[in-house]
Amino acid sequence: MAVGQVVDGLLVSADPFGSGWRPVFLVNVPIGLALLAASRRLLPDLPGDAGRGFDLPGLLTLAAALGLLVVPLVLGHELGWPAWGWAMLGGSALMFAVFAAVERRTAVRGGRPLIAGRVLGAPGLLPAAGAIFLIMAGFAGFMFAFALHQQAGLGRSALLAGLDSAPVAVAFGAASLLWQRVPQRLHRPLPVLGLALVAPGYVLVGLLLRGGGTVGMPEQAVLTVTGLAAGCAYSPLFARALGRVDPADAADASGVMVTVLQLGQVIGVTLLGTVFLGRVSYPAGAAASGHALLVTTAAIGGALAAAAVLAGRTGRAA
The missing domain is CATH 4.10.860 (DNA Excision Repair, Uvrb; Chain A)
Known part of the structure; x- marks a missing residue:
């Protein structure tokens, strides 16, 4: 995520062959082809795959x-x-x-x-999937609105906007990988505690930037803490979603979760992007753009408060 933010900013700023924003999507084509070719050599054939249908x-x-x-x-x-x-x-x-x-x-x-009905009935899967959907919707929606505010509102380049987005993405990824190092007694309440920080964290970023100022150390600090908290909520929830699924249904359940992830990001960008763009029309001043960002982060905070409620329900099934 972090590398993508920066590399995409670099590609847009470089504008190869006058292609504008298009390389950020085209770059996925060679990556996908390389992974497809590698999968034939590196991914194992699992028992039962041939007769699965x-x-x-x-x-x-x-x-x-x-x-x-x-x-x-x-x-x-x-x-x-x-x-x-x-x-x-x-x-x-x-x-x-x-x-x-x-x-x-x-x-x-x-x-x-x-999608088998018994998969959706696995303990904790549906509330965890709902919470993850809202987390990813909030994250993707914020990244979209934040990039627009940086570039169209503050006049920063795509590369600088990508660099400003990197701390929250790096923190999200790091916490997602390292959350198990948190003391064991905190594992059960960790998603709720994380979301209790994430929801006001996004709102605080909106408050700090509402006047149209640039992103400084205070804003980056809040973004980093928000990313860490989001990662500490995301990965435990993902583990709970799949942890009590029957092994025979693991592939189906993981497919459900991947669909939830992708759909959450799409819905987050479209709905929260609509909230943001409904409050500002470019070209507009930095203050107007900052106000639109504040309204958007307030909506994200509300969505993540709902995610915290769902995350609390997964603790009962853990």
């Missing part, structure tokens, strides 16, 4: 449901929320219902549904 109807209906949800959210604000966007959102709800029916029918017929 492929739930094509479930995959198609879920893809349709997600597409109908994401497209209007991504384009809605820019296009003035046209009628077809609302129709797609309604169609998304319908397709999610169809997906649930398809999965039930597949299970009744003895097949292997894309």
Whole structure:
């Protein structure tokens, strides 16, 4: 995450061949191809993989449901929320219902549904997934709004904006990897304690930057602590989500969690980006942009307070 923020800023600032922002997406293509080639040599064949089957109807209906949800959210604000966007959102709800029916029918017929009902019933999985969804939505939404404020509001380059975002990303990643070094007695309440710091942390960043000032040491300190706290909430929740899943359902459960992660980031960028852009129209002054950031961080704080409630429910199942 941290490297991506900086490298993407560097790519945008370099503007190779006049391509603007496009290289930040194109860079994923060679990385993906390299990983695909490496996977054939490095990933093991697991017992039962060959006979697992492929739930094509479930995959198609879920893809349709997600597409109908994401497209209007991504384009809605820019296009003035046209009628077809609302129709797609309604169609998304319908397709999610169809997906649930398809999965039930597949299970009744003895097949292997894309998401088995017993996976969602694993103790702690649903509240942990909900909390992680909100954490990633808040994180992605903040990164999006913070980058816009830095570049469009304060006139900083994409590279400098990426560097300003690096501390929270580095802290998030470090805490996600090292949280188990926290004393054992704190492991159970750690997600709630972390979120109790994250929610006001984002709001405090918004308060510090509301006047249109640049990011200094106080703001970076708050961002770092907020990233550390978010990582201390995220990884224990992920462990709880998968910790009591039957080993035979591990692949299904991990697929659910990866979908939750990706969807949380998309929803965070689109909804919180709409909150931010609904408060400011560029070109605008730094103070107006700072006020929009404050409103956005307040919304993030509310979402993460809800995540703390969900995280508390996972402690009962741990």
